[in-house]
Amino acid sequence: MTQRTAVVPDPVGSGGRLLSLTEDGTPAGPPQAYADLAAEVSRRERESAPRWVWAATDEAYAWLLDRGAQRLARCHDVKLVESLLLGQEGRHRRPRSLGAAWARLEGRPEPEDSPEHGADGQPVLFAADRHHLPPAADPMAALVAVHAGQQERIAAGEHPDRMRLLCAAESAGALAAVEMGRDGLPWRADVHDRLLTSLLGPRPAGGARPMLLGELALGLQEALGRPVNPDSPAQMLSAFARAGVRLSSTRSHELRRVDHPAAALFLRYKELSRIHAAHGWAWREAWVRDGRFRPEYVVGGVVSGRWATRGGGALQIPRLLRAAVVADPGHRLVVADAGQLEPRVLAALSGDAGLTRAAGDGDLYAALAQDAFAGDRARAKVGLLAAMYGQTGGEAAAPLAVLRSRFPAALALVEAAARTGEAGGIVRSRLGRTSPAPSAEWLRDAGDDDGPGTDRRAARSWGRFTRNFVIQATAAEWALAMLAALRRELTPLGPGPRLVFFQHDEVVVHTPAELAPAVSSAVTAAGDEARRLIFGPTRVVFPLHTHVVECYADAK
Template identity: 75%
Template sequence: MVALVPDLVGSGGRLCPLRPDGQPAGAVEAAPDLAAAVARREAAERPRWVWAATDETYPRLLERAGVRPARCHDVKLVESLLLGMAGRHGSPRSLGAAWARLHDLPEPADAREGGADDQPVLFAADRQHLPQDADPLTALVAVYADQRRRIAASEHPDRVLLLCAAESAGALAAAEMGRDGLPWSAAVHDGLLTDLLGPRPAGGARPALLNDLALRIQQALGRTVNPDSPAQVLPAFARLGIPLHTTRSHELREVDHPAAALLLRYKELSRIHAAHGWAWREAWVRAGRFRAEYVVGGVVSGRWATRGGGALQIPRLLRGAVVADPGYRLVVADAGQLEPRVLAALSGDPGLAKAASAGDLYAALALDAFAGDRPRAKIALLAAMYGQTSGEAGQLLAVMRRRFPAALALVEAAARTGEAGGTVRSRLGRTSPTPSASRFVDTGGDADGAEGAGDFGSSDQRAARSWGRFTRNFVIQASASDWALAMLAALRRRLTAIGPEPRLVFFQHDEVIVHTPAALAPAVEEAVAAAGDEARRLVFGPTPVPFPLETNVVECYADAK
């Protein structure tokens, strides 16, 4: 392991070798050209690099030398994980804040992470949080050593170490994907937008097809309304005898009226225009690449977020714009039915594990417990994972409880923990936050309060049940994130072994895209399969539950589904 601190200005920095416990193992090296020094050590030793924050440090190495370290320890991301395990979600996580906690000093607030129009100055964010007399390298080494102590003291240190390594590897992949970018054809994008919206309007005006839809909505409602304004649309529907609570798509789909169908189409196209239209391309696509800014661990469950750009929500209608370079292919890999498989592996339920081994988990579940009715089997399993109890889902949930008791016991125990205000953990130790204490006021066990048992008792009790639904799914979704990050780290390593050309260019929860020379596509497919199985073994141990990744080798993303 080698700790690394860049100079505040210039291209230099300092390096310090570390022992496994995080203590210094040798003299500090001053490197006038930090990127070159890292490249030399990476080629000779392949150490695990320890630095304050990958998103601040790594882009500089990529830019100056193109060096791609195999491993790192991201102090900021690891600090966030360890704080969560200690019940301190939301506490400042920077190097400066961690250093302050070590010395019982006031914790400085984290710097606001820059967005598309507010880029942070590289390396300055953490440095400014340290006292003026604190040496950044000394602070980094001390905080890292403290993190190693806290990991060793955890209930399952091997799992937590794996989680920290996978989270840090994800940060490396995120920086690389932001630099390499997803291939994006401006010509195809233009054609798709023109087909969907009409020619590009001047001055940011509403496109022609949106104007036409807005006029048709007004005609169907019999009055002038702005389709973007729920305050105008809801009363217009009410005058037609159609009461709506919102203009959300799920409500509109239940309405049998021409205006509802038109408004649904308007909302879909308006969203594309706003989120992935011509202005979006000018902001986010450069040199034929969509360069997203991923936020690793941006969601409490471990899923990623983005700083604008909508990388995690590329509409299916626009996937035709994602086109491989000539002579290249896109290897698109998708882990189907991931969360149900996670539930099977976590719970060890033999019936659910058997269904997961059959390929289509829902179809196998249907044959086993729902008379071959796949849609009902899917509803039942989703109800188990998300805590839905009303209507048909409640009846199907009773079947699940009888036929798959271990799986239901796991999620229901997680729900009870959440209802009581407790925390639950993923397979590797990612910890759920706690709700505010006010949500769990003791009602003295009286479930028949003024609001009545039919309304789930008091507002505090309803809030408790809501939080129970959150923790019920957190165990599954966060463990799915554990697997996905371990898979991403394993795939990144295997792609490096194939050669410099196959590049990860997209990651979204349970899907990855690799841009590769066509001749190497078979090797990439093998790497994807091996990475998925490696992650299964690392995260879940000797489970019989498979985690298959379906791969498609295509020239265009739209052809993968």
């Protein structure tokens, strides 16, 4: 039976307490105090590698690493698990901190998750390490009680093994997120700088607008015959209208169809101004230090289980700028992305025979086109995306009808999820992550079909959300399981290979060049394990396309 160990750092200094637990959370004795908690944790990790139980990984693990602890294999993140369990139990929108979970056990009023506020209304500084526990509560006692309760709640669910796996994967992801945030993505400021200069001209002093953008703006004024601010969609819309071009928006795809000299200039301006504003020199100075871009990953930051990031926009790095991501000398980047992950997830979830056949080693859309669309890959793709996202009209209507007749099980799965959402219900991913319940206002408006409050559009919209949730959340589980497996596979390769980036269905490992083949093998093994863990004996293939490169931009 796997041993667990509860961890509570002291509020100040480097000491703290540990308490060994059995799998169900029963303490093996009294807590033991250590002056150097990181050293003791490292010693026990080498000796027995227990699953570390703590209130929140982003604080506890960072605290330990700051104090020299070695990397840890496994944990149970009470806050992340609480969030999953609240969903399982249909108790959405409840606070999920250790303090809140403990208050629920004790039948006390629940503290909010937001920063605590004192009597003066100001946030209470340094309250975070108590995780919203009241001053009189012993953090170790609360941690042990909440953890034991969580183990019971996992066992009481419909699929305890799946939820256990989900909790372990979510917690492992939290470990990886802390490590990746600290290691950072290699980022060559000089390459970034050359790229910006080639696009925008020399860097202007004092954060001013690059000359080229000013020139483009002037050109736009001439082409439209009036002064305009190209950063203002409203102004541009009316300026185009007066020039005889009626637009419903200033979106790029619409401008591309406009035959007017201002349209091309405007498109060029938008492209360049975006790079300058979002990933220009100011961005680099704010986010890149010592050759590394260090984003803060937010595990479970998206309801579907995808990660989010705080600051730096790490999950939206433009492809163009990937040229600045270069491995250190003697190193390589192993870049692995899962191809066509979401349609493959749909195939595996639904067990649809035809879609499973298409979800083999090759191009899924091409196989689909071969089977049902006379080889027209574009139509096959439009249809399948529409099925997963909930588009029903326009150019998708005809391909959708084909899919419904040829792949009935796959379509039935997404359409059932949509109906559940339209009716105000909740849906679940494969491992049991639960979609949020619609708000009370939504239920009032969409609930009664014939009253004046009826809002079919809101119902349809929520149906599209739940339809996609099942797919997106299960895809996120596959990716999370893959990441966790890869992290474990990399451990025996030593301290060289490091996970440095994770973006929904793609992972990047920075490694000494001579270990790149071993890392590539680890990636393949991780993908296989993720499939086995989440879908069991499915015949659907989840190919991971792996590239060993020096520069991220070359991985395509």
